[in-house]
Every structure is written in structure tokens, then in C-alpha cells.
Amino acid sequence: MGEPALKIQLKTLPNAPGVYQYFDEEGTLIYVGKAKNLKKRVSSYFTKTHDSGKTRVLVKKIASVKHIVVETETDALLLENNLIKKNKPRYNVLLKDDKSYPWICLKKERFPRVFSTRRVFKDGSEYFGPYTSMKTVSTLLDLIKGLYQLRTCNYDLSPEKVASGKYKVCLEYHLGNCKGACEGLQTAQAYEENIIAIREILKGNFKDSLSQFKQQMKQFAEEMQFEEAQKIKEKIEVLENYQAKSTIVNPKISNVDVFSIVSDESFGYVNFLQISYGSIIRSHTLEIKKKLEETDLQLLELAITEIRQRFNSNSKEIYVPFKVNVGENLKITVPQLGDKKHILDLSIRNAKYFRMERFKQVKITDPDRHVKRIMAQMKADLRLGEEPRHIECFDNSNIQGTHPVAACVVFKNGKPSKKDYRHFNIKTVEGPDDFASMEEVVYRRYKRLVEENQPLPQLIIIDGGKGQLSSALKSLDALELRGKIAIIGIAKRLEELFYPEDPIPLYLDKKSETLKIIQHLRNEAHRFGIEHHRNRRSKTALNTELESIPGVGDKTIVELLKKFKSVKRIANAKLDELEAVVGVSRAEKIYNFYHTK
Structure with a gap:
């Protein structure tokens, strides 16, 4: 068309x-x-x-x-x-999640069974769920079986068949896990009372069951049936312990869905918590791949619709971090404080943890995707025109004004490329002048890269504030590279990033991956520079000690170090060993110098 x-x-x-x-x-x-x-x-x-x-x-x-x-x-x-x-x-956007979720079924039959299933049939049975993990289902079923004696057999327990004596009690009866409904040892009414209590527990309401058990315990105690009272007491403790673990806020908060979102350049992560009587009865996080740089609002609205459909939610109220439009008959709450805000914060924490776990998994299973995500995030965080695949960071090491050196460390795809690290001995600057030293080092580095037709980095990081950054910019100007390479300065506190011609620094989130990589770069540059500085000072100190011996010059020192490799070995050498290298006269002077000391 x-x-x-x-x-x-x-x-x-x-x-x-x-x-x-x-x-x-x-x-x-x-x-x-x-x-x-x-x-x-x-x-x-x-x-x-x-x-x-x-x-x-x-x-x-x-x-x-x-x-x-x-x-x-x-x-x-x-x-x-x-x-x-x-x-x-x-x-x-892609909503990936095609697995089948587990449900808990209350079977429509006389003496209903309670069991887990992944298949839902329209046979009149009640299904609770779906649950996001089998572990949750197993925990609930273990709780129910510990509180109530239910049948596990699949017999047809119609009144006629039970009355005819067709069935016999099995091992579950003798173990005390079933009351023998198959032989008419338990009435359908008494069994149904248990099912009513179980239905409430599956909805997250423990109040009725606790009240019922406490009443039974009191009755048994009054009748002097202390063993039975103790059994009921143990069930109350089990139920209260489970409730304590699952209750997170005010029990009055019930039938509420909570949604939150965290996102990066490529994906959104939407967490869903379903609250019933103050307890989390369901938790799930949905990963959404962005296609057209969708906003958090767009992703959250799509995810809310999808998740509520998937989990058959009929809650009339939802808590969200910002206003959404997902239905006329749904109360939208944006909590600001109190218990409601506590639940929303918990949901956000779950989304962040899920995102971190996904990062770890992707790092192992799909390193390319991990690198692409990191680079896209750095590009956005640092306001760059292109992804910083190649980053170089400079640091001056100038301790007590002696032996000024500088270090350049190189990161490629977010990781150190140690073969590309470079040391610089400051040549043109007299005394401790960090600004002039930075100007010299940056000029030498990029003059060489340009002359050798080597690839230039997408980002230069200068360890220092505005002054250091200005010095580096002078060198880029001299080489006509201004504007061709992005350059930023990092202050000592690390959260402040300085940009050319921008008096206001950029502040990064302390927990952001971009800041972590910058911190890694700065630490590597500092370590590498200090290491070189230490080596220079050590070498100078050793040479000075040998030079202080009367009659020993540079050529003699070189010969000695070639043979003995270190000053310590020279100091410990025997007289005849020294004579073999530098002759009798000089050997005596060196030997006497160390042994007299």
C-alpha cells in the first residue's frame, strides 16, 4: 500500500x-x-x-x-x-515467560483432597494460585498436612460405597495422617470444617484457624486431656511461626497487588507482590526487553496488565511508585509513608535483587550482552556521544616531590587491558607540579598514538578536579583532538565528575555500575602509578648506597649489579667473589664498607 x-x-x-x-x-x-x-x-x-x-x-x-x-x-x-x-x-517489548505455574487444588468431591498441580480443569474444583515457585506450594501443603488430617487416596467416597465396606483404612490412617473417612470413621461435616479452615489459610487468613485451635486446646485442658491439648498447642506454634515469617505489615492490608519497576538501557524488571491479610502470598518479577526505548510508565502499565491476567488477580487496589492508568474499577495508590510505603519499598528491593541476579547469570552465559548493557548504561550515565569501549585513565604519583611519575591505565569493554598500561617519567617539569605534569603526560600519550596511527579512546578520565582537567585539555587542544575524544575529571570524593566548560559537576548514584567501573579505573591508575614510583625510589636508593663508597663509580656499579643482581647480594659477597668482578683494590673498598658497617 x-x-x-x-x-x-x-x-x-x-x-x-x-x-x-x-x-x-x-x-x-x-x-x-x-x-x-x-x-x-x-x-x-x-x-x-x-x-x-x-x-x-x-x-x-x-x-x-x-x-x-x-x-x-x-x-x-x-x-x-x-x-x-x-x-x-x-x-x-518481549514478555518472556511461557512456563506453567503450580496451583493448589481443592478437589470437588466428597472429602476433598488437597494437592498441587500444574493443570487446571474446569470441573468445579477450587484452584489457588498460580504460585511462582514450587517451594511456596510445598511449604503451604506441609503446613496444611501438619495442621489437618486429610485423605490422600483417590477413592470414590460416596455414602453408598463407604457404607458397603468396600474400602479399608491404609497406612496413612495408622500413622495418624488420616481419620479413616473411607471406613466411615470421620463425618463429611467434620472434614468440611477442615476444608473451610484450609481455604482461609490459602487466602492468607490465619485468624480463624488460630482461634479454632486455641478454643480446642482450652477445651481439652478443661477435660484433663493434656496429651491432646499438647498436640493442639504444637499446631498453634506451627501456625504462628509460619504467620510470623510471612506477615510483613499491618494485617488489615489485604487483597492488594503491589508493583514496582527498575530498568536500565535495555531491560525493565517489574516486581509483583500479592498481599493478603498482611502476608505476601505471591511474589514474581517479570523481565521485559525494551524495543523502542520505552519509558518506565509504559513498561509498568503493560506488565501490570500481563501479570494480573497471568495470575488471575482480582484485587481491587494496587500500590505503585507512580500514577498508572490500568483500569477504571481499580484503586491506584502511590504510597508516601507508613506500612504501605514499606511494602512498596520491599517490592522495589525485590526488583533490584532480581536485576542483580540476572546480571550475574548473563555475565556467565552471555558475556556479549553483558558488555553491551554496561556500555549502553555508561554512555547514558556519562552523557557521551558513543559507547566508551576504550577508556584511558591518568594519575600522577608525586610523593614528597621526588621522582615525579604518571600512570595511564586502559580499560576495554569495561575490563582492564593490562598489556596497554603505560608508565611515564616526567621530563619537562621541575619540582612537584601536578598540573604541568598532567599536561605533559597527556600530550606525550596522544601525540604518540596519532603518530603511530593507533586507535584513540572514546573516553579519557583525569584523576583530579577542574585544574587537572584544564591541564589535560591544553594538550588535546595542542594536538587538535578537542571534541574528538570525550574527557572528564573525577574529584577525590569520586561522586563528582567534571566536564569541560561546565562549572557544575555531575553526581552519579553511589551504587551505579558506571561509578564502580570509574572507581576501578581510578584505583588501577593509582596502584600502577605508586608501583612505578616505588620502583624508581628503590632503584635510586640502592644506587646511592653503592655510589657513596669512595672509589666506586657508575661502571663499577653496573658490573656489580650484572653479576650479583642486587645490592644485598653485593653486601653479603665474599672478598674473592668481588675481586673476580672489579679487581683487588675496589673489592677491598666495597668489602670493608659493608663489613665495617
Whole structure:
């Protein structure tokens, strides 16, 4: 379909909520989006100048537009989500998660069984879940089995079959795990009371069960049945212990979903907590791959719709870090303090931990993706024009004004490239002048790289504040490299980054990966420079000691060090060993110098 036809389509779009679909020339669906006003939203793609290169590419590929009008924004959100999952368009975010989740089933039958399953049948049974981990399911089932005696057999326990004596109690009865409903030793009413209590526990409400057990314990104690009372007491302790572990806030907070998001350049991580009676009964984090530099708001709205569908949530209220639009009949709360804020902070912490774990896994399984993410993050954090794949950091080592040296360390793809490290002995500067030393070293380094046609770094880091940065800039100006290489200075406190011609420093988050890499660079430059400085001072000190011996000159010292390798060995050498190298006269002077000392 040609451009005129596309323009006609854009002009005839309705001013109503709905979902729009973009197709390329081959008729392939490449993007699905939702809109409060279809005409305004779709037209904006073709009238705005987009910052994102990916969005510009998308717009170029659009050959035709289709739309579906719906009644409300909520309907649009749900439809958008379903179309994305069904068609997986190239330019939509990926919602990866196709595994089946476990449920807990209360089977619809006389004397209902309680068990875990990954398959849901529409047979009238009750299903609780889905749960995000089998460990949670196992813990709940162990708790229930410890509190209530339930059957595990799959017999048809109809009144007729039980009355006929068709079944016999099994080992579970003799172990005390079942009350023998198959032989009519437990009534359906008594069993149903247990199921009612179990249903409440699965909803997160422990209050009724605790109250019931305490009443039973008191009754047994009054009747002098202390063994039975002790058993009930143990069940109360189990239930209270589980409740203590799972209750995190005010028990009045119930039937609430909590959502939070953390993101980087490539992915968003949305955490979901479901709260019932003050307890977390479900936790899940969804990883979303960005396609068009989507905002946190866009990702969170999409994820909320997807997660609530996936986990069959019917909560009437959600807690979120900022306002979202995900449904008319849903109360949106942005907590500012108190218990609600505590829950939201917990959700954010879960999202951050998940992100860190994913980083560790990706670092091992997909190092290329890890490097790309780190580089993209550094580019954004440091406001660079390109990814800093090659970084060089300079540091002066000038202790007590002696032996001024400098170090240049090189990082490639975020890691040290030690074969490219370089030492510099300051040649043109007399005395301790850090600014002049930095100017000399930067000039020498890049003059050589240019002359040898070596690749230049994308970023230079100067260990020092504005003064050191200005000195380095003079050298770049002299070499006509100003503007060709990004350069920043780091203050001693490390959180402050200085940019040329910008009086206000940039502050990075102390926990950011970008700052960690810069810190690593600075520490490496400092270590490498100090090491070289120490070697120079040590060498000078050794030579000075030998030079202080009367009658011993530079040539003699060189001969001695070639033979003995160190001053210590010279000092410990025998007279005849020294004579073999420097002759009798000088050997006696050296031998007497050390042995008289």
C-alpha cells in the first residue's frame, strides 16, 4: 500500500480509544499499541521528530495501519497485551515467560483432597494460585498436612460405597495422617470444617484457624486431656511461626497487588507482590526487553496488565511508585509513608535483587550482552556521544616531590587491558607540579598514538578536579583532538565528575555500575602509578648506597649489579667473589664498607 493510501488511513482514524497495528510492505505485523485517542496517537508517529533511532526505523517501515476501537482504555490495554503475546511483533517489548505455574487444588468431591498441580480443569474444583515457585506450594501443603488430617487416596467416597465396606483404612490412617473417612470413621461435616479452615489459610487468613485451635486446646485442658491439648498447642506454634515469617505489615492490608519497576538501557524488571491479610502470598518479577526505548510508565502499565491476567488477580487496589492508568474499577495508590510505603519499598528491593541476579547469570552465559548493557548504561550515565569501549585513565604519583611519575591505565569493554598500561617519567617539569605534569603526560600519550596511527579512546578520565582537567585539555587542544575524544575529571570524593566548560559537576548514584567501573579505573591508575614510583625510589636508593663508597663509580656499579643482581647480594659477597668482578683494590673498598658497617 503506497504512502497516499497510508495518509488517507491516518486522516480517517477515529477520535476514540482503541488498539492500532502497524504492518510493513509484506503485510507482517511489526507493532501493536494502545491509545486513548487513536487519531492523535497514531498521527504523532508521523508528525514528531523522534529521538530514538529505533522509532525512526519503525516509522520508515510502516506501510499500512489497522485499528480496533474499544469502549474503554482498560479494554484497549487488555487487547494490546493479548495481541502482543499472540503475534510477537518485532518492535514490541518481549514478555518472556511461557512456563506453567503450580496451583493448589481443592478437589470437588466428597472429602476433598488437597494437592498441587500444574493443570487446571474446569470441573468445579477450587484452584489457588498460580504460585511462582514450587517451594511456596510445598511449604503451604506441609503446613496444611501438619495442621489437618486429610485423605490422600483417590477413592470414590460416596455414602453408598463407604457404607458397603468396600474400602479399608491404609497406612496413612495408622500413622495418624488420616481419620479413616473411607471406613466411615470421620463425618463429611467434620472434614468440611477442615476444608473451610484450609481455604482461609490459602487466602492468607490465619485468624480463624488460630482461634479454632486455641478454643480446642482450652477445651481439652478443661477435660484433663493434656496429651491432646499438647498436640493442639504444637499446631498453634506451627501456625504462628509460619504467620510470623510471612506477615510483613499491618494485617488489615489485604487483597492488594503491589508493583514496582527498575530498568536500565535495555531491560525493565517489574516486581509483583500479592498481599493478603498482611502476608505476601505471591511474589514474581517479570523481565521485559525494551524495543523502542520505552519509558518506565509504559513498561509498568503493560506488565501490570500481563501479570494480573497471568495470575488471575482480582484485587481491587494496587500500590505503585507512580500514577498508572490500568483500569477504571481499580484503586491506584502511590504510597508516601507508613506500612504501605514499606511494602512498596520491599517490592522495589525485590526488583533490584532480581536485576542483580540476572546480571550475574548473563555475565556467565552471555558475556556479549553483558558488555553491551554496561556500555549502553555508561554512555547514558556519562552523557557521551558513543559507547566508551576504550577508556584511558591518568594519575600522577608525586610523593614528597621526588621522582615525579604518571600512570595511564586502559580499560576495554569495561575490563582492564593490562598489556596497554603505560608508565611515564616526567621530563619537562621541575619540582612537584601536578598540573604541568598532567599536561605533559597527556600530550606525550596522544601525540604518540596519532603518530603511530593507533586507535584513540572514546573516553579519557583525569584523576583530579577542574585544574587537572584544564591541564589535560591544553594538550588535546595542542594536538587538535578537542571534541574528538570525550574527557572528564573525577574529584577525590569520586561522586563528582567534571566536564569541560561546565562549572557544575555531575553526581552519579553511589551504587551505579558506571561509578564502580570509574572507581576501578581510578584505583588501577593509582596502584600502577605508586608501583612505578616505588620502583624508581628503590632503584635510586640502592644506587646511592653503592655510589657513596669512595672509589666506586657508575661502571663499577653496573658490573656489580650484572653479576650479583642486587645490592644485598653485593653486601653479603665474599672478598674473592668481588675481586673476580672489579679487581683487588675496589673489592677491598666495597668489602670493608659493608663489613665495617
